[in-house]
Amino acid sequence: MTDYDVIVIGGGISGLMSALALSKHGKSVLVLEKNGSVGGNCNSYMVDGFQVDTGPHAITHLKVGPLRRLMDEYFTYVPVFLDYGTYYVRTEKGLTKIPSNIQDFVTFDVLPRKDRLLLSQALTKALTLNAFGMLDVNQSVYDFLPKGLSKDTLDFVDAIAPFLSGKSMKETSVNRVLYGSSFVRDSVSEDIFKDETVENNNSYTAMLSDMLSKYQLTSRLSTLGRLATNKVAYAQAYPRGGLKSFLNSVLYSMPANVSIKTGERVSEIITLNGETTGVATDTDSYTADAVVYSGFVKTLPSLVPLPSDFKENVSRIEQTLSLTIWHGLSEKMKEFDYIGSEVWFKNGAYWAMPISNYDPGIAPKGKQLVGFTFIIDDKKNIESEKKRALEIIINAVPEIENKIEMTHYQVTIPEKAAVTINGYFAGQRSPIANLYLVGTDTDNRSMGVTRAGYSILELLKVMKEDKNL
Numbered sequence: 290m291t292d293y294d295v296i297v298i299g300g301g302i303s304g305l306m307s308a309l310a311l312s313k314h315g316k317s318v319l320v321l322e323k324n325g326s327v328g329g330n331c332n333s334y335m336v337d338g339f340q341v342d343t344g345p346h347a348i349t350h351l352k353v354g355p356l357r358r359l360m361d362e363y364f365t366y367v368p369v370f371l372d373y374g375t376y377y378v379r380t381e382k383g384l385t386k387i388p389s390n391i392q393d394f395v396t397f398d399v400l401p402r403k404d405r406l407l408l409s410q411a412l413t414k415a416l417t418l419n420a421f422g423m424l425d426v427n428q429s430v431y432d433f434l435p436k437g438l439s440k441d442t443l444d445f446v447d448a449i450a451p452f453l454s455g456k457s458m459k460e461t462s463v464n465r466v467l468y469g470s471s472f473v474r475d476s477v478s479e480d481i482f483k484d485e486t487v488e489n490n491n492s493y494t495a496m497l498s499d500m501l502s503k504y505q506l507t508s509r510l511s512t513l514g515r516l517a518t519n520k521v522a523y524a525q526a527y528p529r530g531g532l533k534s535f536l537n538s539v540l541y542s543m544p545a546n547v548s549i550k551t552g553e554r555v556s557e558i559i560t561l562n563g564e565t566t567g568v569a570t571d572t573d574s575y576t577a578d579a580v581v582y583s584g585f586v587k588t589l590p591s592l593v594p595l596p597s598d599f600k601e602n603v604s605r606i607e608q609t610l611s612l613t614i615w616h617g618l619s620e621k622m623k624e625f626d627y628i629g630s631e632v633w634f635k636n637g638a639y640w641a642m643p644i645s646n647y648d649p650g651i652a653p654k655g656k657q658l659v660g661f662t663f664i665i666d667d668k669k670n671i672e673s674e675k676k677r678a679l680e681i682i683i684n685a686v687p688e689i690e691n692k693i694e695m696t697h698y699q700v701t702i703p704e705k706a707a708v709t710i711n712g713y714f715a716g717q718r719s720p721i722a723n724l725y726l727v728g729t730d731t732d733n734r735s736m737g738v739t740r741a742g743y744s745i746l747e748l749l750k751v752m753k754e755d756k757n758l
């Protein structure tokens with residue numbers, strides 16, 4: 290008799306959504322979180338009267354994606370989602386909508402006319418190749434781009450790439466850009482939780498698979514139609530009340546068969562004859578039939594002995610370091626009078642979101658809160674990176690300098706794995722029986738919280754296959 294059916298290591302959004310789903314399938318679950326509070330990279334907290342999030346967030350793919358499925362199936366409470374708004378690019382001239390489709394490209398005068406034409410041709414080519422299943426998923430954006438583009442255009446593409454993949458355009462695949470910018474959308478079928486009782490080799494199954502492959506072709510062809518109609522912010526939102534509202538909806542939905550212990554770091558995953566039997570923390574130990582690990586897969590080898598080929602693969606996981614600067618402003622600025630986010634790409638890039646525009650309660654009355662995120666070089670001194678980032682903000686919006694009354698820095702790894710061409714993703718099964726993996730380094734679809742959602746749906750699938758669910 291074990292203490293719990295399942296132990297979940299890590300109380301970030303992946304660990305908590307795993308615990309929620311497993312508990313609703315009747316499992317008794319223990320969540321162990323090393324920090325003093327749960328939430329990990331998905332939370333909000335107060336700084337001098339402003340409620341900052343753990344980085345500016347757009348929650349994506351909410352119509353037919355994994356979070357929709359998880360919320361429909363397991364959440365008792367769901368956040369109120371506010372429409373995300375518009376993605377802009379800021380230049381010295383002000384804000385311009387980031388092109389979502391070919392039509393937008395025509396008027397996107399941030400880049401030279403000739404470049405816009407070349408870029409829209411490249412986009413049409415990529416989508417056509419994708420529609421016919423001929424797009425080389427290993428080709429980088431840089432290699433796919435037509436030759437002869439101006440430096441400004443290359444800088445623009447190179448500023449967007451890290452926000453889609455975590456890395457530069459030389460390490461980001463074209464395929465990734467099509468998915469990240471909503472041209473190609475995968476969905477999660479509504480019957481993923483149903484038992485597959487139909488026999489595999491009967492004619493009904495054959496007919497079904499035939500229909501599916503036709504559907505795949507139809508859906509690929511329909512992406513071509515998005516050349517004219519695509520919206521980058523399609524099905525994206527910000528949770529009213531801030532990012533913590535998403536976390537709270539998971540916590541409020543949690544049934545009584547889940548125990549959460551904070552301040553308990555798992556120091557060892559215990560195994561017997563190639564199977565996990567539980568975990569040891571710095572102060573205690575617990576047994577379980579299965580263990581779900583939601584920390585960095587990169588650090589899994591420090592918790593449990595693993596085969597060398599797995600360790601070698603895991604060492605290939607690439608990560609990106611980010612710096613977010615939150616500026617609390619003494620008054621609302623006309624420069625940030627919009628709902629959505631903006632990208633700056635000249636002599637340094639940022640992604641910024643005036644989050645108090647979604648919900649005035651996030652900032653003190655009459656004030657404004659804006660978050661600016663930068664990709665930083667982990668080999669450089671953090672203090673000099675902060676200084677450089679502040680200079681970029683002032684350069685982009687000089688008027689901000691006199692309005693700043695609060696500055697707060699966050700240095701974080703946004704995703705546990707960047708989606709680079711040669712990067713590794715671990716999947717949900719580990720080499721140890723009944724030890725499973727979830728989180729953004731186990732599935733490469735979509736990004737952030739949505740990617741975490743995909744990993745949980747896959748976890749449920751493999752645990753079911755292993756007769757652990």
Ligand SMILES: Cc1cc2nc3c(=O)[nH]c(=O)nc-3n(C[C@H](O)[C@H](O)[C@H](O)COP(=O)(O)OP(=O)(O)OC[C@H]3O[C@@H](n4cnc5c(N)ncnc54)[C@H](O)[C@@H]3O)c2cc1C
Pocket residue numbers: 298299300301302303304321322323324327328329330331343344345346347348349553554555556583584585611613662701702703704705727728729736737738739740741
């Ligand atoms: C600047 C920034 C911008 C972002 N933008 C977006 C966005 O726009 N959209 C989006 O969807 N996502 C975005 N994200 C990403 C999103 O926040 C994360 O992908 C998500 O929160 C990750 O959740 P997780 O549970 O997988 O990982 P984490 O939040 O890292 O949680 C893992 C938890 O496990 C705990 N842990 C690890 N090891 C142990 C151990 N040995 N014992 C006990 N506990 C352990 C950690 O303390 C942590 O709490 C952004 C993140 C940042 C930082």
